[in-house]
Amino acid sequence: MAGKKIRVLVAKPGLDGHDRGAKVICRSLRDAGFEVIYTGLRRTPEEIVSSAIQEDVDVIGLSILSGAHNVLVPKIMDLLKEKGAEDVNVIAGGIIPDKDIPGLEKMGISKIFLPGSSTEDIVEWIKENIKEASAV
Amino acid sequence: MKKNNPSQNPLKQAFSIWKKEKFDKVMRDTDCDQSGFTTVSGKKIKELYTPLDLDGLDYAQQLGFPGEYPYTRGIHPTMYRGRLWTMRQFSGFGAAEDTNKRYKYLLSHGQTGLSVAFHLPTLMGIDSDHPLAVGEVGKCGVAIDSLADMEILFDGIPLDKISTSMTINPPAAVLWAMYIAVAEKQGVSPKVISGTIQNDILKEYIAQKTFVFPPESSMKLIVDTFEYGAKEVPRWNTISISGYHIREAGSTAVQELAFTLRDGIEYVEWAQKRGLDVNEFVPRLSFFFNAHNDFFEEIAKFRAARKIWAEVMKERFKAKDPRSWWLRFHTQTSGVSLMAQQPQNNVIRVALQALAAVLGGTQSLHTNSLDETYALPSEDAVTIALRTQQVIAHESGVINSADPLGGSYFVETLTAQMEKEAKDYIKKIDDMGGMVKAIELGFPQKEIADSAYWYQKAVERKEKIIVGVNAFEMDHEPIPTLKIEDTVGKQQLARLKKIKKTRNNSEVKAKLLDLKRAAKDDQNLMPFLLGCVKAYATLGEIMDALKEIYGEYKEPITY
Numbered sequence: 001m002a003g004k005k006i007r008v009l010v011a012k013p014g015l016d017g018h019d020r021g022a023k024v025i026c027r028s029l030r031d032a033g034f035e036v037i038y039t040g041l042r043r044t045p046e047e048i049v050s051s052a053i054q055e056d057v058d059v060i061g062l063s064i065l066s067g068a069h070n071v072l073v074p075k076i077m078d079l080l081k082e083k084g085a086e087d088v089n090v091i092a093g094g095i096i097p098d099k100d101i102p103g104l105e106k107m108g109i110s111k112i113f114l115p116g117s118s119t120e121d122i123v124e125w126i127k128e129n130i131k132e133a134s135a136v
Numbered sequence: 137m138k139k140n141n142p143s144q145n146p147l148k149q150a151f152s153i154w155k156k157e158k159f160d161k162v163m164r165d166t167d168c169d170q171s172g173f174t175t176v177s178g179k180k181i182k183e184l185y186t187p188l189d190l191d192g193l194d195y196a197q198q199l200g201f202p203g204e205y206p207y208t209r210g211i212h213p214t215m216y217r218g219r220l221w222t223m224r225q226f227s228g229f230g231a232a233e234d235t236n237k238r239y240k241y242l243l244s245h246g247q248t249g250l251s252v253a254f255h256l257p258t259l260m261g262i263d264s265d266h267p268l269a270v271g272e273v274g275k276c277g278v279a280i281d282s283l284a285d286m287e288i289l290f291d292g293i294p295l296d297k298i299s300t301s302m303t304i305n306p307p308a309a310v311l312w313a314m315y316i317a318v319a320e321k322q323g324v325s326p327k328v329i330s331g332t333i334q335n336d337i338l339k340e341y342i343a344q345k346t347f348v349f350p351p352e353s354s355m356k357l358i359v360d361t362f363e364y365g366a367k368e369v370p371r372w373n374t375i376s377i378s379g380y381h382i383r384e385a386g387s388t389a390v391q392e393l394a395f396t397l398r399d400g401i402e403y404v405e406w407a408q409k410r411g412l413d414v415n416e417f418v419p420r421l422s423f424f425f426n427a428h429n430d431f432f433e434e435i436a437k438f439r440a441a442r443k444i445w446a447e448v449m450k451e452r453f454k455a456k457d458p459r460s461w462w463l464r465f466h467t468q469t470s471g472v473s474l475m476a477q478q479p480q481n482n483v484i485r486v487a488l489q490a491l492a493a494v495l496g497g498t499q500s501l502h503t504n505s506l507d508e509t510y511a512l513p514s515e516d517a518v519t520i521a522l523r524t525q526q527v528i529a530h531e532s533g534v535i536n537s538a539d540p541l542g543g544s545y546f547v548e549t550l551t552a553q554m555e556k557e558a559k560d561y562i563k564k565i566d567d568m569g570g571m572v573k574a575i576e577l578g579f580p581q582k583e584i585a586d587s588a589y590w591y592q593k594a595v596e597r598k599e600k601i602i603v604g605v606n607a608f609e610m611d612h613e614p615i616p617t618l619k620i621e622d623t624v625g626k627q628q629l630a631r632l633k634k635i636k637k638t639r640n641n642s643e644v645k646a647k648l649l650d651l652k653r654a655a656k657d658d659q660n661l662m663p664f665l666l667g668c669v670k671a672y673a674t675l676g677e678i679m680d681a682l683k684e685i686y687g688e689y690k691e692p693i694t695y
Contacts, residue, residue, distance in 0.1 A: 014256070014271070014272060015256035015259075015260055015268060015269070017344055017345025018345075018385075019385075020385045020386050020472075022695075023588065023695040024386075024589055024592045026695035027589050028589075028592075036695075038693055038695050041691065044267075044268070066256055066272055067272075067275035067511070068275060070271070095509065095510065095511070097511055099614070114476055115476040115509050116475060116476055116477050116602075118595075118606075119592060119593075119596065120596055
């Protein structure tokens with residue numbers, strides 16, 4: 001059954017320009033058959049949330065390597081709630097100390113992929129958790 | 137380098153017998169897959185190298201003695217007997233006071249030079265009170281908004297004795313002006329200070345993506361620093377042409393080598409267009425490479441780099457002063473090779489990478505800390521990193537003889553191969569019309585993204601093994617990491633506010649106007665930048681003034 005393709009926004013908030021990981025993820029998700037939209041560098045939480053709504057994505061993948069996750073993630077989660085888009089799954093990866101993970105999960109991040117995660121794991125996680133899309 | 141040399145025939149015969157009757161025979165009986173013997177860059181390596189591989193090697197032409205053209209074996213005749221490499225740990229976090237304390241700690245424990253890590257707002261040329269700086273202040277490096285912060289950063293550090301490297305790119309000229317101003321306040325003349333500004337915008341467009349202005353204006357600012365430095369700050373390296381970030385973004389060793397050297401050629405060409413003499417400014421160009429996991433490939437890369445650059449300067453640019461032929465370089469061990477899993481293993485990775493850098497003849501070295509996949513390094517972690525260099529320098533014995541691997545069948549073959557492959561890339565970029573053109577075409581960016589993707593997939597297929605990640609996994613306890621308190625941001629904003637209130641604001645306005653006028657008239661901006669920083673204009677104000685004239689670069693979004 002040809003359902004609607006899962007749509008993923010890969011976003012880089014904050015000031016860091018390290019986009020190696022984000023780009024590898026974009027290609028891997030595309031090769032896995034997802035629709036991928038990449039925001040490019042240095043997007044504000046407002047820009048990311050409005051792209052997510054405009055593109056009607058199922059998942060937002062945040063790549064943060066600057067250490068600003070504890071400030072940027074709550075802003076993005078609040079904005080999603082404010083715009084009634086809290087059903088979008090938010091996942092994240094990058095340089096995130098273990099001790100920050102519970103706090104981020106409490107804010108509503110669905111999953112954090114730490115360094116060394118395989119692109120396979122990320123693809124599998126998305127397929128498993130975004131089941132509704134194929135049923136639409 | 138291979139010629140048909142009849143005197144090698146008996147050896148050739150003996151080798152083919154050995155290969156068939158010994159090596160292949162044993163391999164046939166074992167179940168060992170032969171496809172996996174490649175470098176971390178995917179380069180195939182043979183089972184054995186012999187004199188046959190070096191047949192035709194001309195010692196004088198391809199290697200020479202250390203300190204002699206083409207410098208394959210090192211730029212100094214005495215190498216580490218004359219002077220060890222500079223142990224220079226890249227460091228910066230929090231407010232200027234915090235980093236000043238760390239510098240004094242490192243200097244008191246045997247570090248011999250400073251290397252400033254700025255926080256992301258400074259790297260991007262915006263102030264700590266900019267909306268995009270929220271959450272970033274003091275996180276990835278030290279917060280510097282104005283000369284006032286810079287005065288605190290170097291408080292009590294004698295700038296006539298300590299050399300300082302500053303990793304800063306689009307706003308490099310501004311931070312350099314601040315450094316010159318701090319030195320003057322200490323009573324130290326610009327003629328005496330020494331150090332390096334990274335100031336390499338091409339690799340930013342290619343790899344690290346910290347850009348502000350469009351390429352043409354960025355190149356103009358860089359040539360300004362070459363011109364000013366050659367006359368006024370003669371002991372300063374006005375650029376550090378960097379392969380480090382190209383490699384970290386996923387390139388192979390050859391791509392790192394080729395793109396970096398082609399960037400170097402691009403800078404020389406743009407400076408020549410202004411009428412600068414290669415014998416005057418090129419001796420102050422320096423390089424910065426990555427030391428990645430593949431031990432011999434890295435050593436070959438450093439050796440090939442020296443040889444190609446010497447040839448480029450002598451043959452292509454007709455430089456007469458031998459100092460223009462020297463490729464002097466700093467090395468940093470590879471950040472991306474550090475693993476979050478079983479982080480103590482990173483100490484071993486760093487030691488091997490650092491050893492490769494030393495065997496490759498580096499002039500200066502940064503060793504990464506074991507905890508850097510989590511946060512900026514703790515004091516304990518950075519101490520182990522520094523001790524790693526000291527063990528190599530003082531215990532291993534590798535410094536006793538220059539270029540100790542010179543003459544190795546394997547290393548010489550690999551060096552010659554890397555030289556050839558890098559030259560092919562350089563030729564390709566020449567044909568595109570130079571590096572700025574190649575960047576506009578997205579060529580180096582695409583090559584790097586392809587390599588990064590290939591490597592990730594190779595790891596996932598377990599063709600490349602990473603200990604603790606896709607093999608030998610086990611659980612480990614979390615390690616202690618450095619935390620930057622959020623109060624740093626508040627303190628920094630308060631200081632910035634105070635500076636803006638207490639300085640002479642009409643002077644600031646006048647100096648910024650002078651700067652804009654000079655930019656419009658295409659004058660060398662260094663004297664005007666000095667005027668601005670001495671009046672305590674902030675970095676953000678200065679960069680905004682220049683953005684009005686030069687505009688901003690927008691990157692095409694691709695993956």
